[in-house]
Amino acid sequence: MPLMKQAHVDDPDGLYAAILEAHTDLSENESAALNARLVLLLANHIGSADVVREALTTARKSLGK
Amino acid sequence: MTDPRQLAFAHRRSADQDRLQPAHHPVVIVGAGPVGLAAALGFAARGQASTVIDRKASLSDGNRAICWSKRTLEIMDRLGAAEALLDKGVTWRTGKVFLDDRLIYTFDLLPEAGHRMPAFVNLQQFLFEHYAIEAAKRTGLVDLRWQEDVTGIEPTTDGALLSITTPVGSYRILADWVIAADGARSTLRRLMGLGFEGRVFADQFLICDIHIKMDRPVERWFWFDPPFNRGRSALLHRQAGDVWRLDFQVGSEADRDAEVKPENVAKRVRAMLGEDIDFTFEWISLYRFQSRRLKRFRHGRVLFAGDAAHQMSPFGARGGNSGVQDADNLVWKLDLVLRDQAPERLLDSYDAERIPAADENLLNTTRSTDFIAPKSMASRILRDGVLALAASEPFARRLVNSGRLSVAATYDGSPLNTPDGFTAGDCPTTRPGAAALDAPLSDGWLLAALDRGFTSAWFCAEGISADALARMEAASARTTLPVKPLIVSDATACTRYGAASTPACFLFRPDGYIAARWRSIPPDAIAAALARATGR
């Protein structure tokens, strides 16, 4: 299955707020650490290295890389 | 037993030195480290004489390698030199990884029974060399020339002229074939102007071997961020005779001279193992690790092996172990070429098989080194994330990388492999290009039953039928080289070779690799597979 690029969560604003909220009391370094751990957890949940690679490429592209 | 490090290797003036014309030798091996010695033992096991030249006068240049893998032991066993390694070394299979002082991950390198050799034996490199030298002497086929330094090489189309400097003048010899096993700083590589490309890691590691009586299990213990080496890593591993390897990451900025002062090292040792311990130093050394290899290992009649061909960081014990596999891969091929039983181009498969193997080793050791000593902020954050999660989340434990330990390489895509006769996905562990798996037989072990030449084996769990034996013998009789027919009906062996319910036929190479496999005994296919596996 390729990377899902269409929206498929019920409450996008709520999801966005939840991710943001997890960072509220964190320093910049802690935020970076949180993101890294989140990536590891989600990548394992996805399980497919191809899908994760596609997500990485898409994310880098959005940085102009 | 006297300490082999006290033994002095005398220089013996060889008759070659008094000749007017350079003496002629079929095989000259430069370097009597583990790799050169494994090559010499390999030739001797095939009845082939070799000349080994080494500049050293003793074995005492540090303990260096300590972990010898199952594959190395299997090779040395075939060469008649494993007994002392098993006898004197300490065997182990378990690794433990700690974060701070908490155990976060345990691995078992040999979770199944039914293998003759253990996952690993730990033995100081000089002892490995000592027993290999003893074994080489016993063969009577290895001419060991100590305190002789190869200082020049002129490759020709059918050999190479070597210049050798000895304590009593210099001489030259003409070799048909040269095995360059002269280590990471290879003289032959430099003399031939060959590039050695790759990475050098900035981080420094302090290696210290101590003699101490300790009642700890023979396991590989690795720490990230331990209380005694904050923010860095450390390793503790037992060797033979109450000697322990301690390895401290000391960072890229550490002052070399200060770090190796025994009083400073002693502080580290006491912080790690306790203030009141009683120990003596065996060896102290500070390292920066490298990841590099030659573009090609075969240069006409000069063949590079071991550290001369590739250098890697020691996390994973892949340096010496892969070098021994290089030698094992090379020797049977060169032996067949020397006997005119295979064309010279068979030696191109040395590159085709051992370069991908070196790349796999370099990839693994580089990844381990990057995990142990992260080079960027992002890399450190990710690594620390893995370690923190590993304490509570099982998935993250598999990502913890303190070294992925050496296993036999698989030669997928080798030109010597015959296309797989099994259907896709059927028993991938014994596919063509894989190293033979050991298994117990009613009268010994499978690896020991394989011939020094080629072996064709019929795995049939239902038992030995006269008909199958006759067909195996008939098929083996059609080949250009002798092939030893073998029938195996032992349950574990049949299961390991995918023949628990349907029989199968395998062709094994002289180095115990699988060249081909089928679900039947194809009358002409064994001859064709043998031709392919010998470069015809």
Ligand SMILES: Cc1cc2nc3c(=O)[nH]c(=O)nc-3n(C[C@H](O)[C@H](O)[C@H](O)COP(=O)(O)OP(=O)(O)OC[C@H]3O[C@@H](n4cnc5c(N)ncnc54)[C@H](O)[C@@H]3O)c2cc1C
């Ligand atoms: C700290 C440390 C730990 C390690 N741990 C492990 C481990 O646990 N397991 C493992 O498998 N590997 C390990 N290694 C790697 C291992 O030590 C090497 O890969 C191994 O020594 C390579 O063997 P070699 O025979 O290719 O080269 P070497 O052992 O370097 O031998 C080369 C020989 O060539 C001789 N020579 C060189 N130039 C000339 C010349 N011009 N003329 C004549 N003779 C010459 C030298 O005297 C030497 O004897 C470790 C390395 C280090 C540094």
